[in-house]
Amino acid sequence: MKARIGTEPDGGAADSGSPARVDSNLIYSRIFDAIVDHKLGPGTHLKEDELCDLFGVGRTRVRSALSRLAADHVIELVANRGAFVARPSVEEAREVFRARRVIEGHLIRRAAERRDPPMQHALTEHLHGEHAAREAGDTAQVIRRCSRYHQLLADQADSPIMAGFIRELIARSSLIVAIYEKSKPDDCEVEEHNLLSEYVLNGRADEAAALMDRHLQGIEDRLDLNRKGEPESDLRHSLGFA
Template structure:
């Protein structure tokens, strides 16, 4: 069965945000989305409502929907929430780690490094997010995993808006040390490294940066080649 248009819209917008192809403040016009996805505006409105519930889209009266523009206060709150959740995830992951999980995490780090070397930023961003989500899956708490999925998406949006540069070296080195501590089942060190990694990312934020230019939706949304059910 083909996926519903609203599901395709949600997936395409989330993918574009996670790869920093749709920067904060980009207008998500109903008619433009309707034309791109060849659906009616009721489908678009349902998709935008779903995205707003994930806090990555905001609606403005008489103006429409836009990719969310987090304030400095909200950015700090997101990273504070991530530190709290990821510390809990780390504690649970230590008890459930397996050699196969360590291999998977190291493969993810290597793939991210290769994507960075090839200057494939979208792939590198996806793999960086995947690292954190794999730890959440390993922890085995689906509620925390769902919360972290939303927070990593919002973090990527925030970094795209307020970070003055990329952070591939920081991610690679930090992620590698995190896996070392996880493999050693050193919970205290793992918690320390998890916290410091997120603080490294937050320290890159510069709230005085000028707004990022917006882009055409059609240029920035990559449509699935085939619909899946």
Template sequence: MPSPGKRQPRKAAPAAAVAGVPAAAIKRGTTAVDLRIYRAVVNAVMSHRLPPGTHLGEADFCELYQVSRTTVRKALQRLAHDHIIELRPNRGAVIASPTPEQARDIFAARRAIEREIVPLVIRHATPASLKQIRAALHAEDQARRTGDRAGWIRLGGEFHLLLAELAGNQVLQRFMAELVSRCSLIIALYETPGAPMCENDEHQDLATLIEQGKVKEATHLIEHHLQEIEARLHLNEQDKKVNLAEALSGF
């Protein structure tokens, strides 16, 4: 583990605001550099800039971040633990490539988790939390209207992570951090290129139901929303060559 002296402060930005890495997912002893590499890869995955199967060379990370291989390996181990990458013998690290069966299992797990999250969000709703939800939707809508597809996709995932944070259950939040990243991998692998990950209107409708305290309707909508995303998937694996420096630029 990295030196405790370099531990990230516990007082940080809200979970959904830290690039898809909730506070509950940040392990003790994580250094700033470890976390930067981890966030960069998660961000690139959620934005579909690093598709499944992409090789992640240790030397590339060392050059990009001016760090040792030891530091890079610690970040890669965390990513492997969270199922974002796979560490393969004789090939090194690659972005994970979930099978169709795994994809169905992951979406089923996510529906089960989010069915529990939505009622908790409503139960714990405050003017401040509802304001956070609307702010997240505004950011998502801005990205859509300005043509920032990568940002739009990432913010769509972060909207779901924000709900997990507002539910007030750190265990569910930790599960969601993994599930959202794994769903982004699945979508990058199996969805028709150019299709949106989340329809912003459904997020808006969900926010309205949360504000109105309609538990049954909101729970039904989140389940339908996730079923619609899964229904758009196909099994034609995309084989893309990716420049790691370009994919991680800006993170």
């Protein structure tokens, strides 16, 4: 059994100088990443007592992290019931993808206009990881890499406010996919990432924006908006404590 993050292996409290000391940022990041990676499913109850135990912290830090996640619209705080991973509605699903097509189309144009060697290195390295995950049959890693490719592209546009919007929309998209996806990503998605990168790195902004629009529409087309969500997830396992 793994020790709690905020405690020593024997169960004692970590001292203030310990590298294992947990703050609300770490709790926020672990939960946010678990949602994006499809480890925490829609509707999962994020029980305060259990989170306090897993992270070895008090309620103040847990509540701070949950408040930030609620502000990002990836969890819902329900009076007298607690925190739950959000369950986007059909209309929210459509609206999220409409927003992504507009914003990511703009950002990929900006990225193509400011292409440089560091951008080429970042995109190439990421795509190598995508292909390796696909070859290894590591579905969880493929999902993670595909989602983070879009954030990586957004970050190249040197527009931190809009990139922040995309971060939230990607997380909400992950919940939407977890509920409504009728077919898994195929090799075409990775190949489109290759082509998007090629267009960006060669300054072909119009072609990059047009392909991004089709690419996101393709993801939306894989959704069955009449489908019910998966059962809620186990917190300990989903957050990497089991």
